[in-house]
Amino acid sequence: MQKRVSLKDIAAKAGVSAALVSYVLNNRLSGRISVATAQKIRDIAGQLNYSTNQLAKSLKTNKTNTIGLIVADISNPFSANLARIIEDEAEKCQYTTIFGSSDEDPGKFDKLVHTMLNRKVDGLILSPPAKSEAVIESLQQKDIPIVLLDRYFPGIKTSYVIIDNFAASMEAVHHLLSTGRTRIGMITYDSELQHLLERKNGYIRALENNGVRVEKEWLQLVGIENNQQQIEDAVRALLSATPAVDAVLFGSNKIATSSLKLINSLSLRVPCDLAVICFDHTEMLDLFYSPVTYIKQPLEEIGELAVSYLLSNLLYNGTISTSQLKASLVIQQSTSRPDELYQAK
Amino acid sequence: MQKRVSLKDIAAKAGVSAALVSYVLNNRLSGRISVATAQKIRDIAGQLNYSTNQLAKSLKTNKTNTIGLIVADISNPFSANLARIIEDEAEKCQYTTIFGSSDEDPGKFDKLVHTMLNRKVDGLILSPPAKSEAVIESLQQKDIPIVLLDRYFPGIKTSYVIIDNFAASMEAVHHLLSTGRTRIGMITYDSELQHLLERKNGYIRALENNGVRVEKEWLQLVGIENNQQQIEDAVRALLSATPAVDAVLFGSNKIATSSLKLINSLSLRVPCDLAVICFDHTEMLDLFYSPVTYIKQPLEEIGELAVSYLLSNLLYNGTISTSQLKASLVIQQSTSRPDELYQAK
DNA sequence: GCTGCGTGTTTAATCGTTTAAACAAAAGTA
DNA sequence: TACTTTTGTTTAAACGATTAAACACGCAGC
DSSP states (O other), X not given: OOOOOOHXXXXXXXXXXXXXXXXXXXXXXXXXXXXXXXXXXXXXXXXXXXXXXXXXHHHHHXXXXXEEEEESOTTSHHHHHHHHHHHHHHHHTTOEEEEEEOTTOHHHHHHXXXXXHHTTOSEEEEOOOTTOHHHHHHXXXXXXXXXXXSOOOTTSOOEEEEEOHHHHHHHHHHHHHHTTOXXXXXXXXXXXXXXXXXXXXXXXXXXHHTTOXXXXXXXXXXXXXXXXXXXXXXXXXXXXXXXXXXXXXESSHHHHHHHHHXXXXXXXXXXXTOEEEEESOOHHHHHBSSOOEEEEOOHHHHHHHHHHHHHHHHHSTTOOOEEEEOOEEEOOGGGSOXXXXXXXX | OOOOOOHHHHHXXXXXXXXXXXXXXXXXXXXXXXXXXXXXXXXXXXXXXXXXXXXXXXXXXXXXXXXXXXXXXXXSHHHHHHHHHHHHHHHHTTOEEEEEEOTTOHHHHHHHHHHHHHTTOSEEEEOOOTTOHHHHHHHHHTTOOEEEESOOOTTSOOEEEEXXXXXXXXXXXXXXXXXXXXXXXXXXXXXXXXXXXXXXXXXXXXXXXXXXXXXXXXXXXXXXXXXXXHHHHHHHHHHTSSSOOSEEEESSHHHHHHHHHHHHHTTOOTTTTOEEEEESOOHHHHHBSSOOEEEEOOHHHHHHHHHHHHHHHHHSTTOOOEEEEOOEEEOOGGGSOHHHHHHHO
């Protein structure tokens, strides 16, 4: 394979010891090395096209400059965008990122965590699936720096960066109410993940606060494995409820996509017959015939904070930092009042 | 940080040498180790929750079980989907994948390649940007196993997995012709990348073969940095050309997204006023008010082949395998004949 | 009783770095 | 001159594994 130049090779060619080469190339022992030797070593290193063997270096220093990132599914635009931001941010600090997708499976998650640990990542940024508390706790006990992303467990004291999902849901529902809709449904996941509970509870609370009685059928829960059929059934249930809904809040971009596909094929008109709001942005929302109002997470900020929390944790072990950021509502046509719509036309 | 159990710890506790522990845990020296000692070692290893330090192992064996994947942009759905497939495929073979995004910048690409090499990846799967021939060639000279993905350089003999972009473009144009359109435009990248040239040439050839004179204004080239403004200008140019186009082929999903956003805001009707076809699938295409006909790349097959070519290259160094797969045209409403459309309604 | 073989285990070198400590020579100080 | 300091460099151990080779021992064969 690759026959690579090592410190020894440089040392031999320069007629010095490998240690000295190491010192020079790392700019250590600053005052003491003679300028001439230093230059010679650097020249030879350049000439031989030397680059350090990270493996060996990491083994010795116990530092890999690598962070592990585990998301639910790297092919989901939400995760992919976040991953990209984190990758760029880490790179700025000379860190390499390795990714993994847990598919919301705690077993797979655990396995991924361990492969990453075997590879001696310096720390982990994790979007943990449900029932992964044990894994997180064991990481804590082992003093492995972690930052939770997008999700957190109320009972576990860790660094995390999340958004205020409860408030975001409330705001979405309030917006719908303000446009005159009162029969508001929600399709979200049947999950015990805190951030999803908060999305659900925000929806319920907003309606209650406004004296709207929440019909049981208005809240449709689907499995987190994103089964298209299940989601379609949920949409149909909302539409055939008594009374049928005139607005719906989608708990995730996957749910929104699947639902909108069905809605597209029915003869429903958005927003006249049905207003829709979606958690998270995807390109698709803007291209729907009636551009979709959505809850926008501050992805840049989330990613940057996550990396910075992790790195500061690496520096001063034990630091715990948490952030709950505010999401914003981006209002588009899918929730405009029917009357306004006619005016616009 | 993590105070981890090493072979030595197990050896000490078991009263044997570290070497023996290594042999047992790797199932080497099969016949010779006494069943009792082996069991004892395994027990203790389990008890201490041992897991091997990949860094040390890799340093010694010169094998990291890691592959590097560089795509243009991991947050683009095309790349993200492919990345996910490759990640899964590699994982099946006990390989970890590390990703990087080149942003079509040969400098960044080169840098990424080298960080990956310093980390001693066993091999690379690369979507090289334009002007990165030198990097690829130098990898070849160093005998580093690589497989090119989605793209290739005709002058360089490497393993690659690509699709037949020329044929795909031709098929798309033929389809448009078959629906009665003759004023067919294309927006694609102004790039020397072979696969993009082929897309462009396929378009030109298909028109020529059918005796259609290609107006200069019908072929709009935009920068690969995906500038929204530029793409919008291209769309406008197509629409104001003389004669104006009645169909357009988009050279990438990014181009399609940007263009469709504009088209959505104009009072153009797809497919009546304009038929559209897009290279690559994204969810958004199905949710456009007139679901978009697209050229579907066999992503699964591409990803699987790329991994398998790389791994076989790792096994038998020097093997060169290439595949040119066929893309398929998924026909949706955006290219139906206006008359058919009325019938359907 | 010697040789040879099979079995079970250890020794020791090695991968490519880092880094504390030792060393030697030159320079400064008294 | 003799001692300390400074300067420039080397030595050698270590990180945690792998692995060829050596070793020790029991046993069979002659």
